[in-house]
Amino acid sequence: MHLNLSLMTPGHFRTAWRLPHADPVAHLDIDHFTRLAHIAENAAIDAVFLGDGPAIHSDIADAPGTGIDPLVLLGHIAALTDNLGVIVTSSTTYNSPYNLARRFQALDHVTKGRSAVNVVTTGTSAAAANYGLAQHPGKEDRYRRAWEFLEVVTRLWDSWEPDWLIADKESGRYADPTRIHQIDHRGEFFSVAGPLPVPAGPQGRPVLVQAGGSEGGLKLAADFADVVFTVAQTPTKAVEFREDIRSRAVAAGRHHDDIKISLGVVVLVADSDAEATARAEQLYATLPIERLTAELLANLGLTEGSFSPDDPISASDLPKAAPSSGFSSGFNASTRALIAERPHTPRQLVQRSAGGSGHRLLVGSAERVADDLQAWLAAGAADGFTIMPADTSVDLENFATQVVPILQRRGLFQQEYRAPTLRERLDLRPRCGFGAKFE
Amino acid sequence: MHLNLSLMTPGHFRTAWRLPHADPVAHLDIDHFTRLAHIAENAAIDAVFLGDGPAIHSDIADAPGTGIDPLVLLGHIAALTDNLGVIVTSSTTYNSPYNLARRFQALDHVTKGRSAVNVVTTGTSAAAANYGLAQHPGKEDRYRRAWEFLEVVTRLWDSWEPDWLIADKESGRYADPTRIHQIDHRGEFFSVAGPLPVPAGPQGRPVLVQAGGSEGGLKLAADFADVVFTVAQTPTKAVEFREDIRSRAVAAGRHHDDIKISLGVVVLVADSDAEATARAEQLYATLPIERLTAELLANLGLTEGSFSPDDPISASDLPKAAPSSGFSSGFNASTRALIAERPHTPRQLVQRSAGGSGHRLLVGSAERVADDLQAWLAAGAADGFTIMPADTSVDLENFATQVVPILQRRGLFQQEYRAPTLRERLDLRPRCGFGAKFE
Structure with a gap:
């Protein structure tokens, strides 16, 4: 490796x-x-x-x-x-x-x-x-x-x-x-x-x-x-x-x-899973969630304000193709894949992508x-x-x-x-x- | 200083x-x-x-x-x-x-x-x-x-x-x-x-x-x-x-x-002036004198082959103004100033300018x-x-x-x-x- x-x-x-x-x-x-x-x-x-x-x-x-x-x-x-x-x-x-x-x-x-x-x-x-x-x-x-x-x-x-x-x-x-x-x-x-x-x-x-x-x-x-x-x-x-x-x-x-x-x-990484989760919560709390939600919606081709940070987005909500401008195609593809598995809220997606880059x-x-x-x-x-x-x-x-x-x-x-x-x-x-x- | x-x-x-x-x-x-x-x-x-x-x-x-x-x-x-x-x-x-x-x-x-x-x-x-x-x-x-x-x-x-x-x-x-x-x-x-x-x-x-x-x-x-x-x-x-x-x-x-x-x-620099001069002679001997003479003549606006490495160039041999292309104006000005003081051979000028840059x-x-x-x-x-x-x-x-x-x-x-x-x-x-x- x-x-x-x-x-x-x-x-x-x-x-x-x-x-x-x-x-x-x-x-x-x-x-x-x-x-x-x-x-x-x-x-x-x-x-x-x-x-x-x-x-x-x-x-x-x-x-x-x-x-x-x-x-x-x-x-x-x-x-x-x-x-x-x-x-x-x-x-x-x-x-x-x-x-x-x-x-x-x-x-x-x-x-x-x-x-x-x-x-x-x-x-x-x-x-x-x-x-x-x-x-x-x-x-x-x-x-x-x-x-x-x-x-x-x-x-x-x-x-x-x-x-x-x-x-x-x-x-x-x-x-x-x-x-x-x-x-x-x-x-x-x-x-x-x-x-x-x-x-x-x-x-x-x-x-x-x-x-x-x-x-x-x-x-x-x-x-x-x-x-x-x-x-x-x-x-x-x-x-x-x-x-x-x-x-x-x-x-x-x-x-x-x-x-x-x-x-x-x-x-x-932390000494225990519990400590790691607690540190993650601290990090999530630093995110400007409203702005990041708006950016996420734009990247996914969704109307501004159509979802609040805690509204679940389902696969059926997404436009057929992601817009080509804006974020990398890698980010859009992986986010769409997550939503295809099961509905995710903007907050979940923003947190999981560490503030917007799409990495796991x-x-x-x-x-x-x-x-x-x-x-x-x-x-x-x-x-x-x-x-x-x-x-x-x-x-x-x-x-x-x-x-x-x-x-x-x-x-x-x-x-x-x-x-x-x-x-x-x-x-x-x-x-x-x-x-x-x-x- | x-x-x-x-x-x-x-x-x-x-x-x-x-x-x-x-x-x-x-x-x-x-x-x-x-x-x-x-x-x-x-x-x-x-x-x-x-x-x-x-x-x-x-x-x-x-x-x-x-x-x-x-x-x-x-x-x-x-x-x-x-x-x-x-x-x-x-x-x-x-x-x-x-x-x-x-x-x-x-x-x-x-x-x-x-x-x-x-x-x-x-x-x-x-x-x-x-x-x-x-x-x-x-x-x-x-x-x-x-x-x-x-x-x-x-x-x-x-x-x-x-x-x-x-x-x-x-x-x-x-x-x-x-x-x-x-x-x-x-x-x-x-x-x-x-x-x-x-x-x-x-x-x-x-x-x-x-x-x-x-x-x-x-x-x-x-x-x-x-x-x-x-x-x-x-x-x-x-x-x-x-x-x-x-x-x-x-x-x-x-x-x-x-x-x-x-x-x-x-x-x-050397331990004595004599040793320094001897080292300088060693360095001069490494110079491709024919090629550097040709370059010098071109920079001064003189005809190719008009002077051999050991022919003295006098102020009266120089064209009124140095050509504008080629070497830096600083080099030409300082070389012309040296020749104006007294005749110099291409070899002397090439050696003094350390192979062509015009620095003292x-x-x-x-x-x-x-x-x-x-x-x-x-x-x-x-x-x-x-x-x-x-x-x-x-x-x-x-x-x-x-x-x-x-x-x-x-x-x-x-x-x-x-x-x-x-x-x-x-x-x-x-x-x-x-x-x-x-x-």
Whole structure:
């Protein structure tokens, strides 16, 4: 089992800042993140993760949203750890491929092979106005751009062959230019000559992570991703998704084990189930339930005010198809699946999705949490999990120090880091396309 | 006196990789940079610096050129030091202002106020092809864009007022949106709504560094720069430049001490003058003199092949005005000034400019180097120096451990770090424009 930990602060419940012990500005405090990173590394966690969106959250009046730039933050943490991988979210819609390829190549050099990029197309329409666009591009355009973006980025990463160095001090010949290739890409969105200024780092290509369950997202994953983040409310859905993505990888000419599925789970862990439930109630009480109910109804395509927080919604109340705009299709699909099983109130749905993101909320003792992850793994639902602490200042440490040892005793998770690079530790084969194009 | 150290590797003589002791791939080795950073911090150096250009060097067959991304590299170094400032070069031509503002704000958070950005417009025309441009924009366009870029970046840095936080756990009010401002910039090059997702770091605005002696560069410096990097071959030229830039700052409504001048000097230090001269001869022997002579002639507007490496060039040989394209105007001006004093051969000019950059080469014992810097400081030529080691693996350490103690004994340089932020240590006043625009 592979395990990542999300450092999102104050937690996957963003209103966790209201709890008595919480520091409301912990998300701006590098020492907080460094402390979490050391806890994660002591537990042999594969990698830490931060999401991102390049705009202020619209609900800043209620809670901290997007944090400081994750490349800089996770780069700092990587410098202060020896083994921990770092998964940095970056937008293919609001970056240029040359800059992104260079930065992650650099991160791979300085971390000695512990870098990963989680490419997103950015769902926040507010971002567009920060980059001079009259409107946020539609999902299909964003994914078409993302595909071309990754085509460029991976070719740039491969632009130096391993045997580029001559370094003949006598003659003064430093490098062999015939081993360094322009990519001369010309496409719909980008024209990029290349090569990068320097050769690749230890991983060759940094680990490529991707999420998004739309058709465009699935194609991107099948062609490029090493790891796919996903969301599922039931093991059956997760197994279906994993089988689908593995088949798509094979159809794209890859081996089905070349893609690892990391399932997102929001975790709240305490010494006993009862204590965990009590802590969950405390967290639920921090949620602005009226506003979140209104958002939920809009996402489900229901009329504003048609359901109060405690009115049950049945499958027959839902429109045939969810609206395509707004929240991720993954969220809508999983919420609709829950309602299809039995009626749920907005409050139940909001609580279960930890305030709106659609990830599964897992509340309990360390034993219960370990049992649950073990069961999902055994069902073939995932290759591992991205653990999203409900209240990061408490649950990250509880997971690392209480749940991880149980998983280790059961032989389900590594006792220590087994290889120097993240790619090797995730059992991913090297990827490169050296020699694809010569000048 | 303020002192920065350039980490450029293998050195300001890029052919230093040919020397017997040199590691030809030190520029890809993070441990090499970390070692240099600790040496710099032990000497209480204000900041370390890396230049950048987003393209491969055309002479990669002869020497390493642009290195790995400097934001990532210097961010790593900052994490492993406590006081050292980091000056990261970034292009205003090949970045978006929202991304750049966010990244340097993040660097300021994680370094607790030790971040500086050296904005350049990028002189390398090869960069354009990596960003989909048919050709590299002309200098005037680049500086007009840079001015608007910095207008946007500084307003984004100021977009949160210091008293934005409410954090009332009882009511759930987290932030006061009336203290967080959109910038709604609409200009020739950019439309940026803002604000940034999070408030500023400890410095408010990261320290802004700028170079470039063209009219556009001087305007940018006068309006925005905290520190100006400059190049001069004679104290007279340097004093003139410093007086000019200080007057321009006053004309722009600032105090003349709001801009610090940091003069670039390439330094080769050894135990004795004789040993230093012998080491310089070794370095000169690594230069590809034929190619560098050809480049020099082209930069001076002279016909290819019109002078051999050892033919003296007199003032009367030079065209009236230097060609505007190609090398920086600073380089041409200082080279022409040298020839105006007395005839110089291409070999002498190439050696003196350390392989072509136009910075002054200072070769000698620690005493000689200290005397020279003291004399230039006393003449009013600068507020400090950016020391560019001739052979970084040797001269950075020699400067830090041999020259710095002399400057400290003479009371010219700090014995220890005097304040937590780089801005304070450079005697720069806080800058911000909070409240400039309310919603």
